[in-house]
Structures are given as C-alpha cells and as structure tokens.
Amino acid sequence: MPSVIEVTELRKSYGGRAVVDGVSFTVEEGEIFGILGPNGAGKTTTVECVEGLRVPDGGRIRVAGLDPVADHDEVARILGAQLQQSELQAKLTVREALELYSAFYPNPADWRPLAERLGLTPKLGTRFGKLSGGQQQRLFIALALIGSPRVVVLDELTTGLDPRARRDTWQLIEDVRASGVTVLLVTHFMEEAQRLCDRIAVIDKGRVAALDTPAGLIRRSAGATVVSFTPSAPLDERELTGLPALASVEHRDGRITLTGTDETVDAVISLLARHHITAHQLRVTDATLDDAFLDLTRDHTEEAAA
Numbered sequence: 001m002p003s004v005i006e007v008t009e010l011r012k013s014y015g016g017r018a019v020v021d022g023v024s025f026t027v028e029e030g031e032i033f034g035i036l037g038p039n040g041a042g043k044t045t046t047v048e049c050v051e052g053l054r055v056p057d058g059g060r061i062r063v064a065g066l067d068p069v070a071d072h073d074e075v076a077r078i079l080g081a082q083l084q085q086s087e088l089q090a091k092l093t094v095r096e097a098l099e100l101y102s103a104f105y106p107n108p109a110d111w112r113p114l115a116e117r118l119g120l121t122p123k124l125g126t127r128f129g130k131l132s133g134g135q136q137q138r139l140f141i142a143l144a145l146i147g148s149p150r151v152v153v154l155d156e157l158t159t160g161l162d163p164r165a166r167r168d169t170w171q172l173i174e175d176v177r178a179s180g181v182t183v184l185l186v187t188h189f190m191e192e193a194q195r196l197c198d199r200i201a202v203i204d205k206g207r208v209a210a211l212d213t214p215a216g217l218i219r220r221s222a223g224a225t226v227v228s229f230t231p232s233a234p235l236d237e238r239e240l241t242g243l244p245a246l247a248s249v250e251h252r253d254g255r256i257t258l259t260g261t262d263e264t265v266d267a268v269i270s271l272l273a274r275h276h277i278t279a280h281q282l283r284v285t286d287a288t289l290d291d292a293f294l295d296l297t298r299d300h301t302e303e304a305a306a
C-alpha cells in the first residue's frame, strides 16, 4: 500500500525545549492510524505540523508527496482537518456552517448527502451553540470531509462525549474509512485506539516509544498476560519473584496478581502444585492496550535509577 503521509525525524521546540524530538512514521493510504500518548507528549504539535499549521524546526513531512508548508494550498485540498470548538461561531446554524465551509473549496462534496450520512439533516436549522456534544462532533466530521479529502485528521474527537455518543462516533469514523478516506486519529482513549486503529504510534516525551498494531503493542509490552488468585497458604516471595518472564507482582487483600507471559502462568501453576496450595478464584486474562500503554510510557530512567 502506498504511503500518504511520511514524517521523518520531525523536530519542534518551544523556548529551547524540544516538544517533538525526532518523530518518524508513515501512514498508508486507507488505514486508520492512531497517535496515542500522555498529556503534553507532543501529539497535537506533530499533527499540526502535518497539517501545515506549525512550521517544523527540523525533519521532513510529505503529504501525498507535498510539503505542508511550501505547498500549503494543495495540501489543504488533500487533507481535511477537524476544527476546534472555538473556531465555529455559536450562532451559526448547521446549514450555514456547511454552506460556508463548502465555499472554501474549489470542488466541495455536496453537503446534503454528507449531512444525511452524519444524521444532521434534522438539525440543519439549529444553531451550533444549541447542539449536543455528539451533534457538534458530527458537524466537525462533516466539515472535515466537505472538501472531499484523501486524508482526515481528527484530534481528540470523542473527548467529552458520553459512551453512546462515543460509540456512534466510532461507527462514523469506520464509515469514513470504508468510503476510502485515510484517517489520522489523535486520541487519549485506549479502547478507542484498540477498536479503530490499524496501527498506532505511541508518542512519549516527543519521541515514538512504539509503533505497531494494537495487538502487537500488547504482545510487546512486558506484562502481556495477567494471572491473579488467592492462595490457600502463603507463598514464598522469592519463589514468586523468581518466576520466568515475570513483569510485576502485586499483593492486595490476600490476592496475588502477576503480569508476565504464558510461561509465567505455567510456572506459577507448577509452583502452587509443588506446595499443594490451592489457587482460589484463579483468573488468567490478556493485558489490554491500557496495560501496554502504561508499560510503554513508564519512566524507565527513574526505574533504572531506583
């Protein structure tokens, strides 16, 4: 599959502090590519450089082979960016917003079917300020798609939405991709990234900490399998910490939770059998993207110092 976005060694500093410090990734045509990371990691700065809204200090960005700064107008036709809430006047009706933004593009999509697809037709006469959070987000998606872009950039699209509106928005994002549009998605929500993204770049402190499929990120995190149980008799702590491929041990209210791999699970079961200890309420689960994220963005330098 050809790449539609190429970011190579991107750098951006503010006041001498590097907030994006050598970020590289490529986004393939037709995929949903996620950018995930803690607050202040440099996610928005990265995507705003891709959109040509900020000028990088170093590195190279190409969107369909074009430079977002030098070829700004052409890139703006290829790439649909989501507006921020503050960029739309509260008094504008949905119809007025759709007509206004259509006028910005030489070959806009017909906004009527777009509004229909996004469930906005009954709201055409409603002012932006009177829409619910979910309806506002749907309007933002419509406005990002109005120029018939090849790529759409969505930054924190579902923040502040209730669970149902968030799920509806996920369905819309999947529909957008099914229509052939590539999606670059910035998100804080693991569940959202796990459900929607084909691949994810985890950005931490201005660098790419990992880049993989959601399942690949989980597999490569230290504690891919979680086993928990309440032992019928105390276990020797040294034997527990000596288990193979163990990532962590936690004791709480008589319950032991271990993270590691399948090898860790096999070994703990043998250990329990050897000592004739019963594991009450034994649970073995796969780690979630949440666990992988915490592992990938943990401060390993602090740990090493400790």
Ligand SMILES: Nc1ncnc2c1ncn2[C@@H]1O[C@H](COP(=O)(O)OP(=O)(O)OP(=O)(O)O)[C@@H](O)[C@H]1O
Pocket (backbone or CB within 6 Å): 014, 015, 019, 037, 038, 039, 040, 041, 042, 043, 044, 045, 046
């Ligand atoms: N225009 C600016 N001037 C100075 N510092 C900035 C500017 N824009 C961003 N920063 C700083 O750069 C860092 C990265 O910000 P950025 O918005 O890219 O992070 P983020 O990963 O999107 O965070 P969040 O998840 O909180 O939105 C932050 O410490 C932020 O305060």
